[in-house]
């Protein structure tokens with residue numbers, strides 16, 4: 698009976714808390730998007746910033762940071778934070794601008810910033826990975842993500858605006874080509890305060906967290922996200938935790954041997 702009550706209270710805690718998975722923001726891995734113009738909202742930083750061609754400034758349009766959890770953790774949680782609503786998108790003065798996909802490069806040739814100038818817009822479809830090796834689609838209905846490995850047949854959609862800074866934010870969405878790699882759960886958070894997100898500014902924040910466990914240990918990667926108009930480009934650079942040190946492996950091994958011995962004892966008793 699006691700254990701049942703415990704189970705129910707645990708369930709209540711789990712269900713009662715919309716954010717069933719705690720945010721893991723130990724490492725801010727945001728890097729410069731390399732496009733900026735002076736100060737205020739167009740400076741060379743990411744929080745409280747959009748690209749220089751964007752007329753709409755403010756928290757609703759702000760992509761703010763990528764975080765990676767502790768390198769000693771067994772999982773590899775990437776968290777993306779913004780004032781932009783990653784789930785529902787955002788109404789602009791004229792048009793509605795939809796969320797994009799997450800792109801990941803693992804061999805150091807991602808094209809962004811000035812390298813993308815002249816790459817056009819209008820959400821046109823193009824056979825070009827911009828150097829990225831994986832695309833991650835977020836299915837908010839089921840809280841599942843789909844990972845695709847990209848190849849030379851891959852088609853993506855570009856951002857809408859093609860003037861000044863916005864081509865730097867390409868690509869926007871994955872379309873076709875490549876190979877389905879895997880699916881997994883992701884977590885979506887809304888109504889986050891500045892202190893919830895390591896002091897990022899703007900008062901209201903959203904976050905998406907998912908496990909990059911499909912990447913090999915020790916992989917250096919570049920990660921990219923934008924929304925439909927491309928008014929802000931979010932870039933990150935990090936490393937998946939390398940394989941554990943020999944000393945750690947030895948400890949782990951000893952633990953396993955201990956467990957195996959315990960199991961055998963129990964088994965022999967039964968017989």
Ligand SMILES: [Ca+2]
Pocket residue numbers: 730731732733739740741742746747748749
């Ligand atoms: Ca910028």
Ligand SMILES: [Ca+2]
Pocket residue numbers: 744745746756759761780897898899
């Ligand atoms: Ca902000």
Ligand SMILES: [Ca+2]
Pocket residue numbers: 742743744745746747759760761929930
């Ligand atoms: Ca920004």
Ligand SMILES: [Ca+2]
Pocket residue numbers: 730742743746747748929930931
């Ligand atoms: Ca940016």
